[in-house]
Amino acid sequence: MTTIAGKRKIQKALLDWFDRDQRAMPWRQTGNPYPIWVSEIMLQQTQVQTVIPYFRRWMKTFPTLRKLARSRQETVLKHWEGLGYYSRARNLHRAAQQVVRKHQGKVPDTYEELIQLPGIGRYTAGAILSIAFGQPVPVVDGNVKRVLSRLFAISTNGVPSAHEKRLWETSAQLVPANRPGDFNQAMMELGATVCLPKKPLCLVCPLQPSCEARKRGEVEKFPKPRARPGIKKIEVSAAVITRNGKVFIQQRPHGGLMGGLWEFPGGKRQSKETEEECLKREIQEELGIAIAISKKMMTIKHSYTQFRVTLNVFWCPWQSGRIRATQCEQWKWVKYENLDHYTFPAANAKIVKILLNGHGTFK
Template structure:
């Protein structure tokens, strides 16, 4: 779809609003494509306020794509610890190596070139190309989908390929030839701060008079809700096995969920099984030993995309048997003070913090 006089008016109004109202963010202080790329990957499914300290630490340690490419995977994952969706960090690392190897350390400035990198889809490509390279390439994240759906009165949520394509076309029709990066950011900013999913602040919107949903008086009808996947509840038991001032940890298989991260051994509770019996069974199966439970350390609740996990952590001693871990990549006995050197899933991070604050080793 080609820009129209109306879209040009909308672009002018949004850019003027963005110039006056945009929130300060560290990645908005640069046009470095590498740093913009890092911020966009971190911002996927994560709030701005959460991302800012992670971004700052990341850039302090990996200020250039070359520095990231040379880093060890464990160091990269440690910097990502707590952000979740660790495949994002692994893909960033892999892509950095590819940029150095195939592109002489320069992030590609063509759509085909940047889309060839691991972990980069159409949205991230559009963000980097428009913001860093000033190219007129649209973006379409959750915020932009909502703005576009309401602005044009489209009953589209991007749940199907046809719906997604239609939203991309309309987002592209709004894009001005000048300041495309700022315009894309203005759409995202509008969706994040004004055109909210519930109770949108239409009276503060700089383009309300052009918005079909506002004219109808029912902005919250747009976009139609997506069908949400069923959330599954899981209970897990974890063993904090201690010996001579050290605690046992193991590394998850690299080709599985949260692959390569370290954890305390354990597993899912079966039907009609209490957390203690679950722990004894899982440790026998995983490590080939029988443990004696000393006490319950804590119960943690953690939410993933499709799971709600309750984790029961117990301190244990090996009672009998020879340690033969079979369900992990590697395993180690580690002093409490050295646990920070390893990357753990979010729930395990809370256990590590407790051990470091209350342990004696």
């Protein structure tokens, strides 16, 4: 890695820079492990500026871990709506209940206990232990990976597991006993604001004198880019079934993808099916009723990380038949104006927004 003197030089340069240039963030004004934990979960996959208003709203509604543990899952998911990756919210909720049950409501301060909680992996455990409890434990997220790879010109010939291992080892050797939480946050902050993936701002970087990739003039070579899998495209037909001013919605099974969220019934179009044929088949399979399609209401396109969905939405005024919904957690007829009391996945939330703006047309 580097000599002890080299290590100290890096630690000092980074902490001085952090003291001077760190961005103000609401979770940085506390040593309480609960808000720090919440912020770390929200920041996974989501930008700081997006997270800040969600974090503030969350802490207002669930100011303590016990309050979160006592809350209904529906309320928890509603506060996450728009952040995506809802399993993060479900796990946080379950983990809070587990902390109340097993740890008398106190966030544990050992790696072994933290890692047992739903949604807490090596990264989050490291962040909580170093930031909230001042323990010299490493953290490695996407930003830290980039900084370390460049700082020490770490290349493991493209073997991802070996690369990952080297980065964790390097981070563990570098984190100081004094101010480990600030040091870890500074590393992440440097990656987010200075050591950018493209065109890093080396001229203003506090680590420039120590940076091996910079010395070699090979900054762009580190880290080696990973091959990304192709993005899948799927096409879905969905039904807005209406009856006496109410709309049918169903809740996705708790254990699966986007579990616990509400949606309009429907499903994936198979090859050789028309959009309408797909919808009739799906509704028959999901709800056990035949529907008549009145008209196409809208087409919605939405990109998730791993796939792109095209949602063809049809208006289907209620005809007859007894609903036997077997593939959902529960179902409801809901007044239009109450639709926004429920949490929908992003693509379905777009349907809700349009319905709320013009529902008189589809009663």
